[in-house]
Amino acid sequence: MRYRALAGLVLTVVLSGCPKEKEDDTLTFAEALQAVEESTLSSQAQSLQSASVEITTSFTIGQAVENAAQEIKDFVGTQLPCAEITLADATLTVKYGAKPGNCTYKGHKFSGTHSIQVEKNDQAQVLVHHTWADLTNGVVKLNGTADVTWDFQELSRKVVHKVEWTRVHDGFAVSGEGDRIQTPLAGGVLEGIEIDGHRSWASVRGEWNLTIDGVQMRWVDPVPQAGSYNLLTPKNKKLGLSFQRVDEDTIKVTVSNGKRSFNFDVSKIGTVKSS
Secondary structure, three states, X not given: OHHHHHHHHHHHHHHHOOOOOOOOOOOOHHHHHHHHHHHHHHHHHHHHHHHHHHOOOOOOOOOOHHHHHHHHHHHHHHHOOOOEEEEEOOEEEEEEOOOXXXXXXXXXXXXXXXEEEEEEEOOOOEEEEEEEEEEEOOOEXXXXXXXXXXXXXXXXXXXXXXXXXXXXXXXXXXXXXEEEEEEEEOOEEEEEEEXXXXXXXXXXXXXXXXXXXXXEEEOOOOOOOEEEEEEEOOOOOEEEEEEEEEEOOEEEEEEEOOOOEEEEEEEOOOOEEEO
């Protein structure tokens, strides 16, 4: 019995003394570049989604949902004469590019189909459901849904989405979801929006999880011009991405893991190069 107890003690000491497997805390250029490319594509899809939501926000609060839908129909028709719009009760179906005329809004040239259902229009809360079918701006293509609610005291809106997006030039496909709070920039909503919240997405490269911390997003840019992301990669590496405008066409993105960092320039059309 004494021998067994001693042997057990020795075994415990040996096992507890074994070194734990060290986490891989390295950051390579290839990993940093992929993080920028993934987050840029995600932001481009988010920008297209946000612009298509923005065009449906012109209606009077507190009236019947059918009347609100009619006001949205009238506004979309004046802004985008290219659109064929049908209205049934409180649901609009918009086919962009079905008619001649302008199809560009907030820097995005729309084509595809967008369904808008006004579900609630009270002084206390507004809820609008969106569905996209092959909505595209020539850069990304969007399919999926989102629910948008307004908080009038905070002058903000909450967007909860579940969508698939595809990069048009090479067919790279991604599916994702998210929950974000959007508020106008200092120059107003015409300039862009500030975003907090989170997004996640998955592709053949794996699953990515993104926490969004006060990023400033202009309608015409593929990435934020200020603020930061915290990104968890498919290899379970935690990266920070910060953004700084260089000029009208370029935004500098810095990727860091706390020990090493890389800088990239992202152009207005979404190209990424080392800086």
